[in-house]
Amino acid sequence: MKETTPLKPNAVGLSKKDYDGAPSTLCKGCGHNSIASQIVQVAYELNLKPHQVIKLSGIGCSSKSPAYFLGMSHGFNALHGRMPSVATGALLANHTLKAIGVSGDGDTGSIGLGQFKHLLRRNLRMVYIIENNGVYGLTKGQFSATAEEGLRLKYAGTNPFPPIDLCLEAIVAGCGFVARSFAGDARQVRELLKAALSHRGTAVLDIISPCVTFNNEDDSPKSYGYGTQHEKPLHELGFVPPAEEISIEPLTPGEVRLVELHDGSHLRLRNLEEAYDPTDQMGAIRRLLDAQARGEFITGLLYYNPHRPSLAEVEGLGTPLAQLPPALMRPGPERLEAVLRRYS
């Protein structure tokens, strides 16, 4: 067997193989598998301790993904569209865990749209990946809410409704880290994932991940062919870990932007598009609507705002609630007596 996995241990003593999950049961060539492999790569590179990671999903092809990475992490395959609430509970119980949520466009854009929006309102600290292919794979080929208007599919016919743009929804909901990428653009996915893991609140990564079985005609904007030919990155991305010295490449001033992330790491953005400012919320919305109107497929960090506190910060949590000693969970008898006196 050809060995391509580096066995070199990382800073926490694990090889890349230690971040693998179960073998994928998704279709050969499915974009979700390449995202899973980037998660493995990133977890290895960032020296994540698997026991400190939880991976959560809803229902659908995408939601099977957590089984295929980080086998030494606790996983939770929740109900259709309702992974956000489970993640909320889990991270309230233990806000020191790193959460990676994987969802799909049906899971997030239809049944789960409500929970998705409320997750963003609360700003749970987690990476929320949408593996977006515009189609329901597991139920064999129905349109999802992100399918383009007029899209023709073999079984489903022609889609009469406009798509929901989940990045727009995220920005409008106040999400502080919104990015779009393409499963075929491994490097961009990787750098965005690293930055997302360092963000203070919810980081949404909407990754176009073509469905090779039900939605992969070249004229479909969520196919490999379309993605490869039309992807228009807003910037080149580079993640700089906290310990690493930040060096600015000798570029024309104004072209490189450093975004400082919550844990002291940085995201280096080299603008490909003139003056794209990912901290301008209205600008990001305008640019997305503009891209939609032109049928463009823009990728990159669309919007970034590090200032909103995460849910755990809002709640003022200290010791993880799941690790409270009994003495902190049950007040003493004198406290009970004091309360009851008021009712006598």
Place this chain on the structure above:
Amino acid sequence: MSVLERAQAVLPAPREPIVNDFSIAVATVNGTGSQTANLTLLRSFFRLGIPVHGKNIFPSNIQGLPTWYHIRVSREGYVARKPPDILVAFNPTTAAEDVQGLPAGGVCLYATDLKNLPQRDDLVYYPVPAAELLAGLEVPVKRRPYLANMAYVGALAWMLGVPLETVAEALAAQFEQRPKLVEDNLEVVRRAHAWASENLRKQDPYRIEPMEKTQGLILMTGNEAGALGAVFGGVSVAAWYPITPATSFMDALRGFLSELRRDEAGRPTYAVVQAEDELAAAGIVLGAGWAGARALTATSGPGLSLMAEFMSYGYFAEIPAVIWDIQRVGPSTGLPTRTSQGDVAFAYTLGHGDTKHPILFPSSLEECFEFGWRAFDLAEELQTPVLVLSDLDLGMNHWMGRPFAYPAEPLKRGKVLSAEALEVRGGFARYKDVDGDGIPYRTLPGTPHPLAAYFTRGSGHNEQAQYSERPEDYARLMARLARKFETARRLVPPPAVELHPQARIGVIAYGSTRYAIEEARDRLRERLPLSFLRLRALPIGPEVGEFVAAHERVYVIELNRDGQLHGILRAELPEHAAKLRSLAYLDGLPLTAAWVMARLLEKEEAA
């Protein structure tokens, strides 16, 4: 004839005094602040040592619709609903009907601005010029209707002989640190009392005398007691969506947590989330339970139905969770502010496939508190959702109770493996029945050991928690869950059984109906001796079958149309099914002893 003249007209001479044994119905308009007046009355009786209970019978509305407050004063200590002897008629739209509902010899204490009040020769009428009594009182216009209600408090105090200083104490207890409110309210009470003393002549037999039966007791709502119990059970995450009658549970919980659950640095050791809906509330609770925090939600029937899918998940994936269902009347939106026990069949098997949940049935403040903490022990020991079925009557009304016993046992966190335990064991299989009790071991996310992790899913899985559709894996898993449910029979609280040595007939009931049944049992003691088994949990233990076996017939009394608990018991005790008879009652109101007595006698005569 003026109202005053009419009131002073010659009436039959007062009958023998009826001391500390009557019911009052206060009929007011929703949103006029009558709750303050009613609680002042309730607390006044309580402070005088007289057993008392109040029931708020209110509409699903903010302002303008009719609302009633029933106060039962009982020297014998009975607290079930009893039709009123004394009516406070302060609502013009219901006054006619309310007056007609009074028994002969009853009392109608009415606001003098009521028009066309039906006149009955067999009632005693007392006018209360509420509006006039406020004359000259300097209070904002918006507070005047609230204060007007205090007029009937003053008039009743005169009529029944409640000392004004007791009323003052009751008011002070209600408005802690707001002396101006106490003084304004008390001034109206004093004026009404003085007016009644000068202008009315007591014609009715009802009065109160101080007793010593409430010393050391507390007065609280079931929802407050349950919430306080949850706090002493270590609840750390609570998520909910507003719904009557569960809202006051969560309001109380938030208040108690804020007061009682902070670390040395003053930081909260809890989180409460008002979720976007009941689906999310249930998901938050399961997520928190999975990650190792004690978590609960409180809801009612319609909310519970939205939680069904997650509770099915929780059962199958074996995640601890506590759900308080404060039952109201269904189906659908039903009568949202009235009481019933209509969720029991639904709750027991909440979910799809073969799902079964342990259920706790509190019936008193003490049990609300105890089950408040015990539900977490059960949920974590059994690794499954545990439901606590209360109801609107128990949850939202004020009851007397003994001060709660501090939990005698330490927190039981169940079979959770630490990193050290994993090291010793060399790993674990998440869904393997190691101990033969159907309960597997679990680890919590964050456990620092490479063998700690497992994958949680709602789909078929094997003992190693891997996805599996193999028939033998599924069959083994479902058999183990059934075995776990058998273990639950031993862990849940046993029923409270009171055997009467001569009883051929038994009664089984649960929850707030106990009070009407206990009263009926006492009153029927000579005529129809009864044994009473009060179910405190599902699944049932062997005591229930033994109880049925020991009696000729057993009536299952409950507040729903179809006799849901009766159906469950027949299914669980097929050998005794023929002995089990259903007595089900449902009109939105709490059960009365009179109904229980009449129905039991009727059935027994026909038997």
